[in-house]
Amino acid sequence: MRKGIRGFALFIIILLIVVFIVPNVFNSREEKAFSNEARLEQARESYQLHRLGDSITTSISDFYDRSKFAETFLGIHYRKMWHTPISLPVLDLAKFEGGLTYQKLGGGQQTTSADVNSKSGLAYTIRSVNKDQSKALPPIMQYSLARPMFRDQASALNPFGAIITAQLENALGLLHTSPKMYFVPYDSTWHNDFLIHLSGRAVIIEEEPGDEWINKPTFETAYKIVDTDEMIAAWQQSSINIDKQNYLKCRLFDMLVSDWDRHSGQWAWAFIKTKTGNMAKPIPMDRDMAFYKFDDGILNHLALAINHKFQSYNPEYDDVSGLMKNSKELDLKILSSVSQDDFLYQARQIKEQLTPTIISKAFSVYPEEIYAEYGQKHIEIFNQRLKNIEVLAESFYQLLNSDD
Template sequence: MCFMHTRLARHQTALSLTLFPLLLLLLSYGCASKGFYAQTPVTDQTLYKQLSQAPDTVDSVTVQAGSHYARGFLYRMFWGSRHRDAWAASITVPVLDFDSAKGGLEVEKLGGGMQTISASLVSGDGMTYALRTVDKRPEVRLPPILSSTFLANLVLDQTSSLHPYAPLVVAPLSEAAGVPHANPELVYVRPNEEALGEHKALLSDRLYMLEEKFNDRRALVGELEEALDIVGTKEMLARRYGHGNHHIDQLAFAKARLLDMLIGDRDRHEGQWEWAVYKQGGDYIYRPIPKDRDNAFFRFDDGLFSWLLSRRWAQRKFVTFHGDYRDVKALMIKSDYIDARALPEVTAQQFDSLARELQRGITDELIEEAVRQLPAAVYRLDGESLARKLKSRRDFLDGAARAFYEALAGKVLVLGTNEEDRFEVVRLTDEETEVTVRRKSDGKVTYRRVFLRSQTEKIALQGLSGDDLFEVRGHVRKGIHISLVGGDGQDEVKDTS
């Protein structure tokens, strides 16, 4: 009987694995829509005509950020409701007047990644701004045989998982957390906007977020005025590992990453950060400035197929914003590289302390005020639900912080610099191992932490250039696995453990 049950279970599993691709194929059958995107976000065609013919007579318009994401019951059942209603909501926004806004705005250059169309603007007072489209246009990368099928539309439809107005809510939450942030404003750029010059065909007739751009010295104002410069992550890491007196403010980065956890921002790779540079004595300190909050409040798993695709054994990174933290590790997938390099010193106690600080600072009243920054029509749709989830996640943030720490602590990377470094590993007890990194030139400690075997499986010490020294000592019965990786210099290893 047991054998028959086993065979039946295997048969059912095989049948399920066969039916799922067939169902997916059936839903994907057909041609891709040639006009997937709406012709214009403006809802009133009479007003749209007026904008084209007499642009100076219109100072505000009613728009829909993405009416093309609206779907019927059957489609939503399989692929989810996501944030479709927010995308289709009608909201009123000002028309951007390039001559008067911010003292006058001029296009400096085009930007954007694989999804966002954007432009860098400079104002009359020299401050830089980013003009970023609210709607995203992801590139469709499918085999030629599939590029003209309904699957292409599924790729374009993934933008519906993003909340179109999330950055408006994130700004006041960031302010309360003490994390640097832009202050986005919704604006519409009229058709054939002459101020855009050669770029008007690409940039006109779109709904945008207009926000400060923190990417060079021109943005050193307000809370950043004491900084020396602003650099990107690539430059920051080159300096950090090129010289022993350049350091990341790891507690500041840890706090910013906990804010990411709170808002469910799953897309925090190294390109999503700028770094303010400060000088303290003879050292240079780099403090993070988050940017691009498009993935806050990401919602993906409320359809049958999208739920299956977001499982841990599938596309785990598509983690949905719920009232609790169902998969902290999924929120770390895209930030693995920068987390490993910017957080190796932060202890469990420090994560706990930062989480409690955020819990105290982000009050119910502040969350409600932040969510009220949504356009009125959108707030009526999901404002109360969003506030409720944020309050719940705030209350559970200490648990998420501990899970975040434990995931980081499992395998820790300790990097040296291109100068000569001395790595010291002391096995204190079976449970505790101390790691210290010093500059060989003057003996100054650049890294020190005591690791616990119950939390850490492996510590990887990696020298870069220079003649580095690795010392391991201490007599214990058990200990953490230590990996020593030399660099380009003449390295030396002394192991008396």
């Protein structure tokens, strides 16, 4: 009996060492990838703005370059896309849009970002391409083996997804931001907080829809731009109508590119004057999950068995209900009165508007080195998903109007 107790105690001790001690001792790789201090020092030594040209060859992150053994458990994902060296333009704050002025740090739980204003007062966001998904863990688990495992799963994200979707949204006549990828160098004249959090990183810079963009053609000369809560409140007070057909088209497009994370916080709304009254048009934002690839690796299959929302960019729509999970509450509010015929009509509109030329042009935004590996594959997947978009629309309608 005592021997069994001692054996169990020894097992618990070893387990605690593996789970809580080892990841915090043998973590030089993590430190290099996620430490602000290490990255800032490297930027200060190697990436001085005045020493760089207009572009730099670098990888977005080497952290996701793993062994075949690790890939078996954690998945292949888009690892090659993340660690392949590519050419990125160097961001000079003094030159972009006449000069950018730092306002404050922003970002969500996993992304580092900075709010900046152009010389003319337009608002932009500069956000890190790489994410720290371990920040979604409870505090105690951020010191455990779960931390490096969660961080690794950012490799399921397509770092160019937001740039590709903007090209396609433009062809569909949807409002959207126009993200561009840059490399942030070091310049001692810039704000210290900006340098600490973003210097030495690959970033996305894009418009931040809000008051600064009122009456600008970028967002259809909207007289007001608000978040979802404010839009819903105005709608319930009958001071605004929602462009439900436009929202439906956005949602079908979300599913086409396998962007499963479309909760209410992922939208801004442009209030536009029309002949029939004031209309709220959706502005989809935060396209980090577009073209997601999660369904490889032993651990990921276990995760999908628990939570089916992590839908991957495959030729077939694996689970439409998973693509709806984060957005169903908002979908029900806006689309409950929309007919199945409308669902099918918007699906056909997307199919007609996204021609082979437009699709090819959209995926050509991949850097040459990335396109060689992924370009044609992703076009073929896209075409197969587009071919079946009417079936998707029918499933979406039926699931939304079911009793479950």
